[in-house]
Amino acid sequence: xxxxxxxxxxxxxxxxxxxxxxxxxxxxxxxxxxxxxxxxxxxxxxxxxxxxxxxxxxxxxxxxxxxxxxxxxxxxxxxxxxxxxxxxxxxxxxxxxxxxxxxxxxxxxxxxxxxxxxxxxxxxxxxxxxxxxxxxxxxxxxxxxxxxxxxxxxxxxxxxxxxxxxxxxxxxxxxxxxxxxxxxxxxxxxxxxxxxxxxxxxxxxxxxxxxxxxxxxxxxxxxxxxxxxxxxxxxxxxxxxxxxxxxxxxxxxxxxxxxxxxxxxxxxxxxxxxxxxxxxxxxxxxxxxxxxxxxxxxxxxxxxxxxxxxxxxxxxxxxxxxxxxxxxxxxxxxxxxxxxxxxxxxxxxxxxxxxxxxxxxxxxxxxxxxxxxx
Numbered sequence: 470x471x472x473x474x475x476x477x478x479x480x481x482x483x484x485x486x487x488x489x490x491x492x493x494x495x496x497x498x499x500x501x502x503x504x505x506x507x508x509x510x511x512x513x514x515x516x517x518x519x520x521x522x523x524x525x526x527x528x529x530x531x532x533x534x535x536x537x538x539x540x541x542x543x544x545x546x547x548x549x550x551x552x553x554x555x556x557x558x559x560x561x562x563x564x565x566x567x568x569x570x571x572x573x574x575x576x577x578x579x580x581x582x583x584x585x586x587x588x589x590x591x592x593x594x595x596x597x598x599x600x601x602x603x604x605x606x607x608x609x610x611x612x613x614x615x616x617x618x619x620x621x622x623x624x625x626x627x628x629x630x631x632x633x634x635x636x637x638x639x640x641x642x643x644x645x646x647x648x649x650x651x652x653x654x655x656x657x658x659x660x661x662x663x664x665x666x667x668x669x670x671x672x673x674x675x676x677x678x679x680x681x682x683x684x685x686x687x688x689x690x691x692x693x694x695x696x697x698x699x700x701x702x703x704x705x706x707x708x709x710x711x712x713x714x715x716x717x718x719x720x721x722x723x724x725x726x727x728x729x730x731x732x733x734x735x736x737x738x739x740x741x742x743x744x745x746x747x748x749x750x751x752x753x754x755x756x757x758x759x760x761x762x763x764x765x766x767x768x769x770x771x772x773x774x775x776x777x778x779x780x781x782x783x784x785x786x787x788x789x790x791x792x793x794x795x796x797x798x799x800x801x802x803x804x805x806x807x808x809x810x811x812x813x814x815x816x817x818x819x820x821x822x823x824x825x826x827x828x829x830x831x832x833x834x835x836x837x838x839x840x841x842x843x
Contacts, residue, residue, distance in 0.1 A: 482567075487533045491526050540568045547575060554791045554807040556583040557751035586789040587811045593787045594717030617776075622735065626663045630656060665699070666735060684719035684746075685709065688726070692744055699734045702741045709748040718808065721788055722746070722755055725781045729757040729804055732777040737761025737802060753810055758803040763796045781806070 543560055550558040558579055560572040633656050640649035685707050696703030726744065733742050739761030747754045782792040785806050796802035 487529075491529050491533075540566075544568075544571060544575065547579075551579055551582070553793075554789070554809050555749075555751050556586055556809050583809075583811075586809055590789045590809065590811065593789065594715055597717040597721055597787060618735075622666045623663055626659055626666075630659050630663070633659065683712070684714065684723055687723065688744070692726075692730075695730060696742065701733070701739065703744065704741070705744045707746050709746055709753065714753070718753070718788060721784050722753070722806075722808070725755065725784050725806055726757065728777050728781050728784075733757070733759045733761065733802075735777075737763075739801065748810065751810055753808040755806040755808070756803060758801065760801045763798050763801050765796070765798045778804070 540563070547558050547560050556579060559576050562569040562572050633652050637649045637652040637656070640646075640652065688705065688707065692703055692705050695701075730742070730744075733739055737759045739759035741760045743756070743758045745754070745756040745758075778792070778794060781804065785792045785808065788808055790806055790808040793805040793807070794802070795805075
């Protein structure tokens with residue numbers, strides 16, 4: 470229900486107008502009563518009349534407050550969408566309303582930010598492709614990463630296995646079979662964990678090439694193989710046009726997916742993993758979710774994941790994207806990446822030159838609905 474009685478250019482004048490209207494309601498009530506010969510100030514009817522007038526004033530104040538709350542909620546929702554990377558978000562002006570100034574300023578800001586982010590993404594794509602073409606740099610970084618992973622996981626666990634094996638041998642010499650059996654059980658668990666992590670590292674060393682393939686085509690083969698090789702039950706849902714995503718975007722998303730899946734194998738102890746890539750009109754949304762042990766914000770699990778998550782966030786930021794992490798100890802982890810999607814420059818130029826028909830007046834409402842769904 471809309472209550473628009475004052476089309477003031479300033480919010481303060483509109484509020485003054487509404488409050489003035491509320492103050493006039495009791496006066497109007499008194500005048501109407503006297504017109505019909507009712508003395509509402511008499512003792513018999515004073516309390517009832519006051520209650521009715523109070524109800525009318527409070528109900529009117531509620532309607533006014535609700536109207537302003539809806540306007541603020543629209544602005545708040547648009548700001549949230551913009552902060553999550555939905556740069557095509559716009560607010561439809563109400564028409565002759567003081568909030569239109571805020572909405573127009575927001576739309577101009579969002580338009581300017583969209584243009585700048587589009588330019589940033591273009592520059593980022595060029596940089597990504599330049600880095601991708603530099604094989605020497607890529608090989609060096611990969612060696613550093615693998616050396617760090619080997620040192621942080623396999624190397625330390627092999628040392629622990631060596632120490633446990635030495636201790637068990639001494640315990641057997643002394644005849645302390647109970648303690649030796651406990652240590653041997655730990656040896657089995659450590660060896661299984663080391664073997665699992667080695668499989669993950671070996672899977673990453675397998676040659677993965679996007680050259681000559683689209684992202685969806687490469688994932689159709691890589692994702693099931695990776696899950697099967699690491700003992701995971703995987704589900705993949707790709708809802709994107711396989712021919713419109715830029716090569717640089719596909720390259721970055723593929724690297725983010727590799728890093729995210731490596732985190733699942735190394736840290737999550739999960740049985741199921743889900744990979745989703747959706748096109749929401751204004752954004753590409755990538756989600757990797759698992760049913761593993763998860764981690765809390767203050768726990769050690771976050772530190773274990775920190776390098777991989779930082780790398781994923783940096784890759785997303787290179788193309789103007791955002792990364793969100795939702796995890797809870799014992800309830801798995803979900804990583805979401807939002808990448809802005811822009812129309813091709815040729816399409817934008819064509820739309821700018823073509824004259825708009827009257828029916829296009831409904832398009833902002835349609836775009837607004839799409840943006841909320843994103």
